[in-house]
Amino acid sequence: MIVNKPNSPHKLIKVEKVYRMFHCCLLALLWISCTIDTGVAEECGEFTDLGLHHSIVGTSLDIQLLLYTRANFTCARVLSHLSPFSQPELNASRPTAFIIHGYRPTGSPPGWYEQLAHLLLERDDLNVIVVDWNRGAATLNYFAAVKNTQKVADNMTAFILKMQEHGSPLSAFHLIGVSLGAHVSGFVGANLNGSIGRITALDPAGPEFTGKPADKRLDPTDAQFVDALHTDMDALGFRKQLGHIDFYPNGGGDQPGCPRHIFAGSAYFKCDHQRSVYLFMNSINRTCDMIAYPCESYTDFLDGKCMGCDKFQGEGCPVLGYDVIKWKDTLVKLRQTKTFSSTNNWSPFCKTSYKVDIVTWNHETRWGFLTLKLHSKDQETVAKIDHKAAEFIFYTEKTLLAQFDRDLQPVERVTLSFSTGNALKPRYKLRVLRIRLTPLHSSNRPLCRHDLLLEENKEVTFRPIPCEDSNF
Template identity: 65%
Template sequence: MVCRTLCWRLVFVTLLGFDAHRAQECEEMTDLDLKHSLSGTSLNVRLLLYTRVNVSCAQLLSHREPFRNPRFNLSSPSTFLIHGYRPTGSPPVWLTQFVQLLLQRRDMNVIVVDWNRGATNINYWKVVDNTRKVAANLTDLIQKMEVNGANLSSIHMIGVSLGAHISGFTGANFNGRIGRITALDPAGPEFNGQPPSERLDPSDAQFVEALHTDMDALGYRDLLGHIDYYANGGADQPGCPRTIFSGSEYFKCDHQRSVFLYMSSISGSCPITAYPCDSYTLFRDGKCMDCGKFTPDGCPVLGYDAVRWRDTLVQLGQTRTYFQTNKASPFCKFGYKLDIVTWNQKTHWGYLTIKLSNRKEEAQVELNHKSLMFERFVESSVLAQFDRDVQPVKEISLKFCTGKGLRPRKKLRLLRIRLTPLQNHLRPLCRYDLLLEENKDVTFRPIPCEDSNV
């Protein structure tokens, strides 16, 4: 009798332990390969829930009964992370880190929308068709959330490539009442030139932002949000290969850079200022640096904290912005507006190289995107972006060249050079009465600028 009782207890404990173990199993994103892409996959949407309790162990969230999962807290904000086209079937390399950064920043529900079955297909047009179906699936879930008390304003949808348009279709189903949509290099093929009803547009959420990094290939070219960021002009990204001989990186590096730029913004350790401007040329020429004209808080920043400027941006309608980055993290550059007044009798054309030093480290930039015109007593201005912040600046080196090696060397006589920092609220640096000989470095100590309009 005792043996029988003990045996039943052992069976009961074993079963209980098995169920407890199953409840703790971690879900992972669907992992497919090229053979699935070649044969094609049918759409199957899985929702993977992460919270601060299970940062590294996803729990499956049921579409039909999401509230049966005790870790899904409707009183917390919810962020949907939606990937795009997966031609090789592998999970995104950035997924785990993206989830961790979001949960480090804020206590929330992070819902990874796994539609790899449906996104893995050599037939891109079939995948595009599936975006509407994914949006319908998410709409059903969010409707259940709203009925049970969730605030739509607390929902943030982050969509990568095709995921951006999925976010837009979902938001449109709620007449733009969803709080925020972030589009990371929204897909261009099959969406360029389409009317707002067939793609993401500013009416799909209370605040829509779009980051463009590959607009000349896989990304969307025109404005899509209340604010559109064009990193390094929106096309070729620094550090990405320029020839097809680099393999798969040639196709995905520019497109994927949007994800890494946005991820860097979540930590906030190296903020990137986005300058409203009509073109990348005007931005590089230093014509769009006056952030005081934009909002009382200055120019907006890229990424997660841009919501601080939401009301102003929504009121303005659609704002185009530009910035430059380094080729790897930390991506933020440190900008100066460079103003030069010369007193040569004749007008000269040429390029400048500037080096800043604090005698321990230095940063250098070559201003070679176009030949600058130096006309007597006429101020020439250009944007100078350095890869690091060298403070305090104790020495500046300057080199002038015309790019015409066979001609006699020119001399550029400077009446004034002025470097105005665009970050950190530092005072402008000046130097007066300098002579630059072509292709020779001139090093000098900057001094505080005089109160003068010369």
């Protein structure tokens, strides 16, 4: 007779295996259940990525709104046009910034949109909404994309009104439009009777908008405050003023570091145009301030005729980009202000400027160019005043603008050289009675020196001394 042993080790092992299998299955079911319940909430929205073939056949307009907040910094949420607040990350009590791109002839996503969104969130607690209208902007037919701008604006207007119904004041909206996106922003503002808080236009598009009346493009009445940044006005951008303040870095046309010939490929067409975006992003992280000087022309600015900002009543000259909002009240009263500045080829782009006052005592008038170097320990920075020949008249003070690629402190030595730029004529000498270097971006004391003899194309290095008084 066979007797079953209740504590058979083989049976216990089988029971344990069954239990483990049951336990694993239960955990798997729970994981699948959680995934099904929360998968939609955790899914990240992505900008529409199209190809050149889409541009060739054309795309029908379709708008996607991607939300970034500090709670979902790297994972965008797709917003519903009908129920914006179905996404819990969207908060009506926070200010909201919209990023609106422009024409996308190849269909690719803008390479900068996510970086711009992140910089805004690092700076302030915002709702940042990227307006993805790539289906509608991706086409070789630029005129079709232009036609879609008003439709995009109408869609955004309806969305903003729904946010307003949930408590978001119109004054808390900031529309940042790039190229065609700048005019989209203007149309949204016009739809809302200029109640939007701020519109920032980054190299607003010129083709099909130049020469149009105000209701067919961006203008200062479209928001409580409008600032425009022009970097390609001689090609893809808009030349004339569009805002309460218009920035024209490097004159608003060719930007330093951008290719000047077509053999550079796509960079030749887009580098100047996109520089506006990178200058604006640089202004958000506050690595340095890009001072903007009110002036009638870039030539006058380079000639040193626009180094004062008296009209701002002690506020100082405005800064290019994000923080210009601090000058809002004065700029709105002034209605429209045109400003100029110069930048470097690379980020952070800021230059350091000095006012140079120089008195010469050559009996005959001299024409020529100056080069200055500032030295601090083992470092140096150079400024060439060579946009045109300066006129040096006997015992007459000449004021020039010297712009250096960086700020070196303390200035221990200065190197100065003079050139006529003409190798065929005899070499001249420039006799300097006195020279004064006044920093425009800081409260550091001006630096002075007397009695220098400059032989053409030969450098003279000297140790500057603090100027004795402001009337030097």
